[in-house]
Amino acid sequence: MTNLKILSGFLRKKFPVKDVIFAKAALSNMIGGIGYFYGTSRVQSSATKEPVPYWPAPLYASVPSRSFFPRGFLWDEGFHNLLISKWDKEISQDIIAHWLDLMNIEGWIPREQILGIEARVKVPDEFVVQKNSNANPPTLLLPLYDMFGEAESISQSDYEYLQRAWPRLVTWYDWFNTTQVGREPSTYYWQGRDPTTKRELNPKSFSSGLDDYPRASHPTDDERHLDLRCWMTLASKLMSRISELIGKDGQKYVETWQYLADNKLLDKVHWSTKSKRFADYGLHSTSVKLKRPKTEPGMSRPEMIREVLTPPTLGFVDDTFGYVSLFPLFTHILSPSSQKLGKILDDLKNPNLLWTKYGLRSLAKNSPLYDKRNTEHDPPYWRGAIWINMNYLTLKALHHYSNLEGPYQIKAKVIHNELKENLITNLIKEYYKTGYIWEQYSDKSGEGMGCRPFTGWSSLIVLIMADIY
Numbered sequence: 362m363t364n365l366k367i368l369s370g371f372l373r374k375k376f377p378v379k380d381v382i383f384a385k386a387a388l389s390n391m392i393g394g395i396g397y398f399y400g401t402s403r404v405q406s407s408a409t410k411e412p413v414p415y416w417p418a419p420l421y422a423s424v425p426s427r428s429f430f431p432r433g434f435l436w437d438e439g440f441h442n443l444l445i446s447k448w449d450k451e452i453s454q455d456i457i458a459h460w461l462d463l464m465n466i467e468g469w470i471p472r473e474q475i476l477g478i479e480a481r482v483k484v485p486d487e488f489v490v491q492k493n494s495n496a497n498p499p500t501l502l503l504p505l506y507d508m509f510g511e512a513e514s515i516s517q518s519d520y521e522y523l524q525r526a527w528p529r530l531v532t533w534y535d536w537f538n539t540t541q542v543g544r545e546p547s548t549y550y551w552q553g554r555d556p557t558t559k560r561e562l563n564p565k566s567f568s569s570g571l572d573d574y575p576r577a578s579h580p581t582d583d584e585r586h587l588d589l590r591c592w593m594t595l596a597s598k599l600m601s602r603i604s605e606l607i608g609k610d611g612q613k614y615v616e617t618w619q620y621l622a623d624n625k626l627l628d629k630v631h632w633s634t635k636s637k638r639f640a641d642y643g644l645h646s647t648s649v650k651l652k653r654p655k656t657e658p659g660m661s662r663p664e665m666i667r668e669v670l671t672p673p674t675l676g677f678v679d680d681t682f683g684y685v686s687l688f689p690l691f692t693h694i695l696s697p698s699s700q701k702l703g704k705i706l707d708d709l710k711n712p713n714l715l716w717t718k719y720g721l722r723s724l725a726k727n728s729p730l731y732d733k734r735n736t737e738h739d740p741p742y743w744r745g746a747i748w749i750n751m752n753y754l755t756l757k758a759l760h761h762y763s764n765l766e767g768p769y770q771i772k773a774k775v776i777h778n779e780l781k782e783n784l785i786t787n788l789i790k791e792y793y794k795t796g797y798i799w800e801q802y803s804d805k806s807g808e809g810m811g812c813r814p815f816t817g818w819s820s821l822i823v824l825i826m827a828d829i830y
C-alpha cells in the first residue's frame with residue numbers, strides 16, 4: 362500500500378502524538394471528501410446565443426470543502442491528487458480519468474463541475490455558466506508527473522492506463538496551444554478577463570485559478586501570463602516523458618519543452634531588468650483606485666468604480682511581486698546556477714515581500730494592490746493571504762534545488778527548512794485553537810481565514826510534514 366510511504370515519513374521524523382493526530386485528520390478528511398457526482402453543467406460557446414446543457418456525465422472527484430464547496434474544481438483536483446495518489450494510486454488515476462472524460466471534442470474541460478440541481482443551489486449565478494474559451498491550470502499534470510515523470514519503467518496496468526489517457530492528453534495539450542497562445546512566439550495568456558468592467562480595481566482572471574491576483578490593469582491580446590507559460594513548459598515535459606514510456610512519437614513535445622525551458626528565451630519575454638523579477642506583460646497602469654461617483658442630493662448612492670490615475674502603457678507588470686513571480690521556480694525551469702534563482706531565493710526571505718513566520722504570503726507588502734479590495738463588495742483573496750498549495754510548490758522547488766549542485770544549493774536547503782517549520786507550526790496551532798483546517802491563513806497573524814473546514818489543498822501539509830515531494 363502506498364499509504365505506508367506517508368506513515369513511514371512520520372515514523373522517520375518522530376512527530377509528537379498531537380501532530381500525528383492533526384495529520385491524520387487532514388488526510389482522513391481529504392479522503393472523506395472524495396465523492397461521486399452526476400449531472401449536466403451549463404456551458405456557453407461562441408456558437409450558442411444562450412447557455413446550453415453539457416451532456417449528462419458522472420464525475421468521481423475530491424472536493425475542497427464538503428460543506429462550502431461540495432463540487433469538483435479542475436485546478437484544485439490536481440493538488441488534491443498529489444496527496445491522494447500517495448495514499449492510493451488507483452483511486453487517483455480513476456479520478457483523473459473521470460476529469461479527462463469530461464473533455465469535449467475540442468479539448469476543453471469545464472473548470473467547475475456544478476452537476477445537477479442540488480449542486481447548483483450552492484453556487485452564485487455568475488459562476489454557474491462555464492465558457493469554453495476559458496481554461497484552468499492543467500494541474501492534473503502534477504500527480505501524473507509524480508507518478509510517471511521520473512519513472513524509468515512502468516507496470517502493465519500503468520501502461521494500459523496511459524495508453525487510454527493518451528488521446529485525451531494530446532487533445533487537451535493541443536487545445537491549450539491553440540486557444541491560449543499569445544501574440545509573441547512562446548507566450549501564453551489566460552482568456553476570459555473582462556476589458557470593459559468599471560467595477561473592478563483589476564479585472565479578475567478566474568481562468569488562472571488565482572482570481573483577483575493582480576495582472577495587467579487593462580486586459581488586451583498583448584498580455585503574456587508567466588504562470589500559464591510555465592504550466593505549458595511542465596505539460597510539454599510530461600507529454601514527452603509519457604510518449605517515451607508508451608512508445609508514442611513525442612518529438613514535438615521534446616522540442617517544445619526544450620524551447621519553453623530555454624532560460625534566455627524566458628528572460629526575453631518575462632524578465633524585468635528594471636525590477637529584477639519575472640513578471641507578466643501587458644497594458645498596465647501602476648496607479649488605479651476605486652472611487653464613488655458624485656451624485657445629486659436625494660439620489661441613491663452609486664457603486665464605486667475604478668479610476669485610472671495614470672494612463673496605461675505596454676510593459677512588464679513589475680510593480681507586483683507574488684506567487685506568479687515564482688512560477689519559474691515552481692516548475693524547476695531555472696538552471697541551478699542561474700543568478701535569477703539566487704535573486705528569487707533572496708526575495709523569498711525578504712519580510713517586506715513574501716516572507717512571514719506563518720508561510721509565504723501571496724502578494725508582496727509593497728505591491729500596489731496588496732490587501733486591497735477588488736470591488737467594494739469583494740475582499741482581497743489572492744492579495745496577501747497565505748495559501749498552502751503555493752507554499753507546497755515552493756517547498757517542492759526548494760527541495761529540488763537543494764539536491765542539485767550549484768551556488769544556491771545550501772541557501773535553498775536553509776530556506777526550505779525554515780519555511781516548512783513555519784507552515785507546520787502555524788497550521789497545527791490554528792487547528793488546535795479553532796478545530797479546523799482553513800482555506801487560507803492571515804499573513805499578519807497566521808489566523809485561519811476564508812472557508813472552513815477546508816481539507817482540499819490545505820491538506821498538502823501532510824506531505825510537507827513527511828518531506829514527500
